[in-house]
Amino acid sequence: MAExxxxxxxxxxxxxxxxxxxxxxxxxxxAVDADVREGELAGLIGPNGAGKTTVFNMITGVYxxxxxxxxxxxxxxxxLKPYRITELGIAxxxxxxxxxxxxxxFDNVRVAFHLHLEHDSVHxxxxxxxFQAEEVELRERxxxxxxxxxxxxxxxxxxxxxxxxxxxxxxxxxxxxxxPKLLLLDEPAAGMNPTEKDELMKLIRFxxxxxxxxxxxxxxxxxxxxxxxxxxxxxxxxxxIAEGTPAGxxxxxxVIAAYLGEEPVKES
Amino acid sequence: xxxxRSQRILxxxxxASALLSAVSGRLNPYFLDVALGAGISVxxxxxxxxxxGFTGQFSLGHxxxxxxxxxxxxxxxxxxxxxxxxxxxxxxxxxxxxxLVAGGLLAALAGIAVGAPSLRLKGDYLAIVTLGFGExxxxxxxxxxxxxxxxxxxxxxxxxNFFWVFGSAAVTVYVVWALLNSTYGRGFLAVADDExxxxxxxxxxxxxxxxxxxxxxxxxxxxxxxxxxxxxYLNPGGFSFDKSIEIVVMVILGGxxxxxxxxxxxxxxxxxxxxxRQTGAFRMIVYSVLLIVLMLTRPxxxxxxxxxxxKEARP
Numbered sequence: 001m002a003e004x005x006x007x008x009x010x011x012x013x014x015x016x017x018x019x020x021x022x023x024x025x026x027x028x029x030x031a032v033d034a035d036v037r038e039g040e041l042a043g044l045i046g047p048n049g050a051g052k053t054t055v056f057n058m059i060t061g062v063y064x065x066x067x068x069x070x071x072x073x074x075x076x077x078x079x080l081k082p083y084r085i086t087e088l089g090i091a092x093x094x095x096x097x098x099x100x101x102x103x104x105x106f107d108n109v110r111v112a113f114h115l116h117l118e119h120d121s122v123h124x125x126x127x128x129x130x131f132q133a134e135e136v137e138l139r140e141r142x143x144x145x146x147x148x149x150x151x152x153x154x155x156x157x158x159x160x161x162x163x164x165x166x167x168x169x170x171x172x173x174x175x176x177x178x179x180p181k182l183l184l185l186d187e188p189a190a191g192m193n194p195t196e197k198d199e200l201m202k203l204i205r206f207x208x209x210x211x212x213x214x215x216x217x218x219x220x221x222x223x224x225x226x227x228x229x230x231x232x233x234x235x236x237x238x239x240x241i242a243e244g245t246p247a248g249x250x251x252x253x254x255v256i257a258a259y260l261g262e263e264p265v266k267e268s
Numbered sequence: 269x270x271x272x273r274s275q276r277i278l279x280x281x282x283x284a285s286a287l288l289s290a291v292s293g294r295l296n297p298y299f300l301d302v303a304l305g306a307g308i309s310v311x312x313x314x315x316x317x318x319x320x321g322f323t324g325q326f327s328l329g330h331x332x333x334x335x336x337x338x339x340x341x342x343x344x345x346x347x348x349x350x351x352x353x354x355x356x357x358x359x360x361x362x363x364x365x366x367x368l369v370a371g372g373l374l375a376a377l378a379g380i381a382v383g384a385p386s387l388r389l390k391g392d393y394l395a396i397v398t399l400g401f402g403e404x405x406x407x408x409x410x411x412x413x414x415x416x417x418x419x420x421x422x423x424x425x426x427x428x429n430f431f432w433v434f435g436s437a438a439v440t441v442y443v444v445w446a447l448l449n450s451t452y453g454r455g456f457l458a459v460a461d462d463e464x465x466x467x468x469x470x471x472x473x474x475x476x477x478x479x480x481x482x483x484x485x486x487x488x489x490x491x492x493x494x495x496x497x498x499x500x501y502l503n504p505g506g507f508s509f510d511k512s513i514e515i516v517v518m519v520i521l522g523g524x525x526x527x528x529x530x531x532x533x534x535x536x537x538x539x540x541x542x543x544x545r546q547t548g549a550f551r552m553i554v555y556s557v558l559l560i561v562l563m564l565t566r567p568x569x570x571x572x573x574x575x576x577x578x579k580e581a582r583p
Contacts, residue, residue: 060468086470094468100461103454111454115470121479124450125443127272131450138451178470 013038013214014059014090014182018068021058028054029238031068036182041208042216043229045249047258050235052218053095056186059216060092061085073181087115091180093171095187095218101160105151105170108159110142112177142177148210149173149203165196169203176207182214183207189221197221201228226250234258274446281438289431300430304498306538307433308491313518313534314440314527315487320516321525322448323480324460326391329382329398330488331511332405333375335504337489339415341371342424342496349425364427368436368493375489376482378405383481387474402512409504420503421496428498436494437531440487445527447483456480460525510552514541517559523569532571 012035019032029051036042044052057063059070061082070077072088080088100108117138123131146152149169154162159170168188175183185204189197201224208215219225225232226246234242234249236258242249249255271279292300312330319327344367345359354363378401386397410418447453458466459476467473496502514537522533544551562570 062464081472082467083470083472086468091470092468094465098462098465098468100458100465102461103457107454107457110451111458111466111471112469114451114455117451119450120452121447124453125446127275127446132272135451174469 011038012036013040013073014216015071016055016059016068017071019055019058019065019070020067021054021063022066027238029058029065029235032235032238032240034233034240034243036214036216038181038214039208039212040214041204041228041230042214043225043232044216044218044235045220045225045232046235049237051238052235053186054238055235056092056184056218059085059184060090086178086180089179089181090184091175091178091182092184093168093175093186093188095190097164097167097171099159099167099171099174102158104156105159105162106142106146106155108170108174109145109177110138112174113138113142115178145173145177164191165199168192168200172203172207176211180213182216185215185217185219187218187220189219189224197224200224204228274442274449278438278442282435285434285438286431288434289429292430301498302539302542304428304430304433304494305542306535307430307437308494308498309515309518309534309538310437310531311433311440311487311491311494312515313522313530314437314444315484315491316515317519317522317525317527317530318444318447318456319480319484320519321523321530322444322460323456323477325387325477325480326395327398327481327484328395328509328512328516329402330484330515331507331509332382332398332402333378333485333488334492334495334511335402335405335409335507336378336485336492337368337371337375338492338496338502338507339371339409339421340374340489341367341493342421342502343415344370345425345427345497346421346423359425360427360429364497365432368432368490371493372486372489375492376486378489379481379485380478383478383485387477387481399509399512402507402509406504406507409507416502418504420501422501424496424500424502426497426500428494433494433498436487436490440490441527441531443483443487457525517555520559521562521570523571526569526571529569529571533569 014036016032016034019029020027021029032055034044044055046052054063058065061077061080061084064078072085072090075088077085077088100111103111117134119131119134143152143155146155151166151170151173154166159167162170172185172188188204189200192200204215204217205228207213217225217229229246232244232246232249233240234255241258242252242255244252312334316327316330319325345364349359349363352363382398382401386394389397409415415421448456455466455471455476458469458471459473463473518534518537519530521537522530541551544554547554
């Protein structure tokens with residue numbers, strides 16, 4: 001795990017090289033190089049329409065890059081479907097929360113454990129001792145995960161009945177249940193008030209430390225990004241214009257000009 | 269190890285239907301006919317519920333799968349069985365269930381054939397493709413001389429009895445229930461809720477959808493076989509769009525994605541259809557009015573438990 005502020009020691013976990021995507025005549029993302037190291041808390045920022053979510057969608061296999069390559073843990077991800085990429089160890093949340101609204105909180109998390117199941121359709125029918133043991137174990141693990149985030153009190157409620165903040169947290173928990181090596185958070189602070197944002201920042205750090213994974217964050221909220229990211233990649237009009245520590249980004253004239261107009265970066 | 273509760277219930281229901289089957293000969297034949305029809309409806313509605321209710325796909329082709337199973341098993345019992353020279357008992361208790369399974373498997377194959385290319389379509393588009401499939405099956409059957417073309421297939425032995433119908437119904441309900449009640453099975457519901465999120469959680473959504481289609485089609489095929497050997501006569505017109513709609517209505521009336529509700533709705537609607545038989549064409553009017561009233565008053569389905577939920581107190 002990378003130490004706070006220290007030089008990154010580990011090899012890149014996720015690497016984007018020359019990643020480009022065109023939708024018809026529109027080049028949404030152009031020749032982006034970026035990486036995320038193991039255990040790192042990285043940020044991806046940029047003005048509206050800079051292509052941040054498009055980059056997320058390429059990493060997770062929703063879109064295939066027109067050019068360039070994405071490798072995860074040394075393995076190229078080209079041509080893999082989203083569920084295969086999740087299998088490799090990349091989990092994500094969505095900008096506009098996408099839970100399974102009619103499923104209970106418990107089942108939302110339980111279903112995400114699916115990747116590590118040994119049983120499948122046939123075992124569901126035979127319901128042998130091994131199947132039952134595995135189900136019991138998964139229930140236990142689901143409960144454990146929910147209790148870490150203090151959501152076990154609402155575990156039998158349908159996910160749609162949760163408060164906005166809890167839904168955001170549940171989405172992160174659900175992503176964790178797939179046991180990722182890299183967690184992609186797409187605007188986790190959107191719609192949160194300052195107190196909730198503070199809690200979110202603590203939560204993100206906590207997750208990184210507790211689960212020992214790398215996190216890549218797309219976020220508009222400067223306070224959150226500057227507060228927790230160790231390294232930040234900046235996009236503008238689909239091109240990468242800067243990369244560095246929060247302090248470096250804050251003082252980077254290109255970033256100031258492109259992202260924040262002529263004024264210097266202000267915290268929130 | 270002692271079987272889990274769900275399997276004990278299944279065994280109990282199977283035993284009960286075997287017992288009832290032994291005395292069913294004393295029942296009024298008309299009543300028995302209606303009861304068996306209702307049981308077949310349970311098979312059809314529960315299996316469609318897996319596709320339309322739980323997995324959130326909209327199939328209008330269930331009558332088509334039913335037709336495949338019906339004709340396949342009927343062809344086996346009318347053409348192959350007489351050549352084997354089996355005793356009546358062997359025919360009814362061994363050959364017949366095998367032919368039902370064969371019909372189901374052929375229907376499942378049809379399920380793959382229809383499902384694999386068209387499951388990337390969503391909602392209305394999938395409905396149209398499956399509707400088209402059902403009609404194609406009907407038209408093909410109407411034109412193939414070997415199965416009687418539009419004259420229909422006659423002389424099918426009456427192997428269907430109480431045990432086979434309610435045994436199949438119990439197995440269908442069990443299979444659908446057991447598939448869903450596992451961590452694996454929650455994936456079907458997740459696919460129905462949000463496909464993009466399901467895929468992002470590592471669920472192979474295509475595989476889930478095809479599984480639902482194949483299992484659903486299999487049991488529709490079995491139901492077709494039961495139907496063929498109950499009526500003793502098959503007519504391609506009986507597997508039209510109307511039949512598919514009838515099954516869809518059962519699923520909606522019971523509450524999409526509810527096990528018991530759909531069973532109750534299947535039983536109830538079959539009996540209702542039967543009691544409206546004298547009114548002839550009015551049947552469809554009653555049906556439509558029923559559906560409209562239902563959609564306005566109970567969009568969640570008639571038999572969703574609890575029937576009258578308390579108003580939730582918002583925190």
